[in-house]
Amino acid sequence: MAATIALNLPTNPYQIQIDGGNIDRLGEKLAGLKIGTKVTIVSNPSVFGHYGDRAVKSISQSGFEVIECILPDGEEHKNLRTIEQIYDRAIASKLERSSTFLALGGGVIGDMTGFAAATWNRGTNFIQVPTTLLAMVDASVGGKTGVNHPQGKNKIGAFYQPKLVAIDPDVLQTLPAREFRAGMAEVIKYAVIWDADLFDRLLNHPQLSNIEDLAPEFIADILTRSCQAKADVVLKDEKESHLRGILNYGHTIGHAIESITNYARFNHGEAVGMGMVVAGRLAAALGLWSKDDADRQDLIIAKAGLTTHLPADLDLEKIVHLTHSDKKVEAGKVRYILPSSIGYGRKIGDRIATKDRQTILNEIGREVEDNEIINVLRSM
Amino acid sequence: MAATIALNLPTNPYQIQIDGGNIDRLGEKLAGLKIGTKVTIVSNPSVFGHYGDRAVKSISQSGFEVIECILPDGEEHKNLRTIEQIYDRAIASKLERSSTFLALGGGVIGDMTGFAAATWNRGTNFIQVPTTLLAMVDASVGGKTGVNHPQGKNKIGAFYQPKLVAIDPDVLQTLPAREFRAGMAEVIKYAVIWDADLFDRLLNHPQLSNIEDLAPEFIADILTRSCQAKADVVLKDEKESHLRGILNYGHTIGHAIESITNYARFNHGEAVGMGMVVAGRLAAALGLWSKDDADRQDLIIAKAGLTTHLPADLDLEKIVHLTHSDKKVEAGKVRYILPSSIGYGRKIGDRIATKDRQTILNEIGREVEDNEIINVLRSM
Numbered sequence: 001m002a003a004t005i006a007l008n009l010p011t012n013p014y015q016i017q018i019d020g021g022n023i024d025r026l027g028e029k030l031a032g033l034k035i036g037t038k039v040t041i042v043s044n045p046s047v048f049g050h051y052g053d054r055a056v057k058s059i060s061q062s063g064f065e066v067i068e069c070i071l072p073d074g075e076e077h078k079n080l081r082t083i084e085q086i087y088d089r090a091i092a093s094k095l096e097r098s099s100t101f102l103a104l105g106g107g108v109i110g111d112m113t114g115f116a117a118a119t120w121n122r123g124t125n126f127i128q129v130p131t132t133l134l135a136m137v138d139a140s141v142g143g144k145t146g147v148n149h150p151q152g153k154n155k156i157g158a159f160y161q162p163k164l165v166a167i168d169p170d171v172l173q174t175l176p177a178r179e180f181r182a183g184m185a186e187v188i189k190y191a192v193i194w195d196a197d198l199f200d201r202l203l204n205h206p207q208l209s210n211i212e213d214l215a216p217e218f219i220a221d222i223l224t225r226s227c228q229a230k231a232d233v234v235l236k237d238e239k240e241s242h243l244r245g246i247l248n249y250g251h252t253i254g255h256a257i258e259s260i261t262n263y264a265r266f267n268h269g270e271a272v273g274m275g276m277v278v279a280g281r282l283a284a285a286l287g288l289w290s291k292d293d294a295d296r297q298d299l300i301i302a303k304a305g306l307t308t309h310l311p312a313d314l315d316l317e318k319i320v321h322l323t324h325s326d327k328k329v330e331a332g333k334v335r336y337i338l339p340s341s342i343g344y345g346r347k348i349g350d351r352i353a354t355k356d357r358q359t360i361l362n363e364i365g366r367e368v369e370d371n372e373i374i375n376v377l378r379s380m
Numbered sequence: 381m382a383a384t385i386a387l388n389l390p391t392n393p394y395q396i397q398i399d400g401g402n403i404d405r406l407g408e409k410l411a412g413l414k415i416g417t418k419v420t421i422v423s424n425p426s427v428f429g430h431y432g433d434r435a436v437k438s439i440s441q442s443g444f445e446v447i448e449c450i451l452p453d454g455e456e457h458k459n460l461r462t463i464e465q466i467y468d469r470a471i472a473s474k475l476e477r478s479s480t481f482l483a484l485g486g487g488v489i490g491d492m493t494g495f496a497a498a499t500w501n502r503g504t505n506f507i508q509v510p511t512t513l514l515a516m517v518d519a520s521v522g523g524k525t526g527v528n529h530p531q532g533k534n535k536i537g538a539f540y541q542p543k544l545v546a547i548d549p550d551v552l553q554t555l556p557a558r559e560f561r562a563g564m565a566e567v568i569k570y571a572v573i574w575d576a577d578l579f580d581r582l583l584n585h586p587q588l589s590n591i592e593d594l595a596p597e598f599i600a601d602i603l604t605r606s607c608q609a610k611a612d613v614v615l616k617d618e619k620e621s622h623l624r625g626i627l628n629y630g631h632t633i634g635h636a637i638e639s640i641t642n643y644a645r646f647n648h649g650e651a652v653g654m655g656m657v658v659a660g661r662l663a664a665a666l667g668l669w670s671k672d673d674a675d676r677q678d679l680i681i682a683k684a685g686l687t688t689h690l691p692a693d694l695d696l697e698k699i700v701h702l703t704h705s706d707k708k709v710e711a712g713k714v715r716y717i718l719p720s721s722i723g724y725g726r727k728i729g730d731r732i733a734t735k736d737r738q739t740i741l742n743e744i745g746r747e748v749e750d751n752e753i754i755n756v757l758r759s760m
Contacts, residue, residue: 080464087535091531119536120535122539144502145502154502155470155501156500157499
């Protein structure tokens with residue numbers, strides 16, 4: 001069940017290619033692009049241990065010189081120090097502007113490799129081969145690259161588009177179960193904000209938490225629909241001026257939960273899952289969304305093995321305070337993405353040409369007072 | 381004698397505004413742009429000592445919150461460590477994506493500030509206020525930003541356009557004489573590659589090496605013509621795929637001379653001056669350019685107080701070897717920019733739509749064998 005999604009960005013068009021076994025077809029895919037003669041594979045020890053040999057073999061056999069750059073695993077290494085390791089490898093390998101950086105790994109590897117590609121010689125070729133569900137449906141589409149500042153996540157970065165995203169769904173079989181569930185949070189997000197069909201499929205599927213029991217066709221379908229949803233949004237708003245904010249659904253509270261627990265207790269998807277429950281209830285409480293739809297969303301989140309309540313020990317006031325330092329804050333007010341129906345973003349996007357920026361912002365969400373959000377948090 | 385040059389880039393149009401006293405008008409200029417409420421002035425102690433108070437006063441009076449970020453002076457600080465100082469200031473000042481970084485200084489300050497602006501929150505507003513002749517006519521136009529890798533100059537960077545370049549020619553009065561002469565090397569470059577009128581004006585002017593003896597009108601004229609020349613080239617080739625290579629005139633040998641002397645003995649302009657003498661003689665030796673024109677070029681270079689011979693102690697073989705590691709190397713061959721007439725680039729640019737990339741590359745220069753260049757070097 002091969003699928004191809006075309007990202008027809010005005011200046012940097014590229015494809016997302018989804019097919020089982022793509023790891024062994026990387027060489028032929030790269031040979032079809034104009035990307036020089038040297039390919040630097042950036043990965044971490046665990047992913048490279050699983051798939052490095054196959055990737056290197058395929059790319060070498062297509063005539064490229066392959067350079068390996070293995071970085072330490074984990075979000076705590078997503079910083080400029082680690083980027084310098086990529087630069088050092090690049091200088092030692094005499095990488096020219098026509099050379100290529102290929103990210104083989106999850107979101108951390110993808111973000112760092114993309115930033116190195118964006119900034120080496122003022123821009124080299126970049127290929128994404130995401131190996132986690134989260135990276136496949138989120139990080140690999142949209143061109144966000146970067147690293148963390150010691151006091152702020154993703155504060156240092158660039159918008160930089162890959163030349164190709166090659167997804168091999170088979171690699172999810174080696175993904176830890178907790179990471180698979182975390183990725184499902186973003187899949188559910190796309191269902192709510194963009195794809196009512198996907199929402200029904202998730203709702204009607206017997207279970208969503210164990211990949212071993214999910215049919216390859218089902219996995220390929222949710223991958224394709226999720227990537228298409230993100231692609232649709234990014235195509236309508238490449239530089240984050242209005243509609244793209246909808247991708248932040250569940251993330252305002254999610255980020256605050258990650259931050260208050262020092263990014264150690266919950267992973268990104270788990271926090272976003274809780275954030276979507278909060279945002280859904282807030283939308284219902286404000287009369288924007290039907291309570292039935294919000295409940296159905298929570299049912300899917302629970303079915304994916306994600307938690308739908310806030311742990312009792314979290315400081316709710318502090319969570320609300322933290323939302324004020326979120327990157328999307330404008331002039332001190334906090335804007336939440338709030339659904340009005342399942343798949344509401346697509347309807348807004350369909351008529352985007354007839355609307356000004358402020359109208360779109362008003363349709364995808366609302367500025368919320370602290371006491372409104374506190375009441376919802378206390379009810380959980 | 382106010383002049384405005386419009387850089388009508390497809391995605392990021394901006395202006396270069398040249399006028400005496402612009403330092404005191406920064407506030408009103410910024411107020412006319414959409415650039416948030418916070419302006420971070422990045423500068424070094426010597427420049428900020430001269431002009432910091434006036435810049436801060438003007439910008440504050442227009443209602444902006446001004447943050448000062450003073451970096452150590454000198455090319456040896458143009459690295460990621462210093463960029464991190466800018467990031468630290470940005471996080472402490474809670475800079476949002478709508479905030480602005482303003483470079484007040486020479487090329488090093490401009491390159492670093494631009495890179496920080498390009499990468500903070502994946503892109504913030506950037507304003508250039510160049511204070512050296514070199515930065516005014518070269519670094520402030522074209523969108524190149526970045527820092528050095530320990531083993532390679534400008535290896536880390538991004539293309540990022542400012543929202544405005546504000547040039548105040550009066551600040552050149554406090555520029556050290558040696559730096560003024562170095563900037564003249566780039567002015568002479570534009571005369572040779574693009575502007576025959578500028579060439580005649582330089583040739584016919586009694587002297588070019590002491591700014592105190594140059595009329596403000598003359599300085600404003602050479603600034604305007606130089607910026608216009610670079611703007612013309614950049615507009616025709618924003619991303620360096622063909623014509624923009626012509627800006628590298630004199631730089632292939634120039635970079636090698638800087639490198640072999642560890643960037644300590646000659647500054648960039650002095651090295652480029654020697655590089656243009658070499659390239660001019662090479663063009664004449666190859667029968668591409670008239671020897672009279674090459675001699676006239678050398679006369680202007682000498683009149684600007686720049687050296688037209690190679691110091692006897694330089695290792696000529698090593699210089700040629702170093703040209704092979706230049707960034708513009710494609711597949712191991714070394715391409716020199718070689719003039720065929722005074723202002724030849726403008727003629728090529730005028731008919732650029734009718735030519736393919738290779739034709740343009742062939743018209744602006746030529747791949748040269750090592751023995752051809754060695755012969756010219758030995759003759760100096």
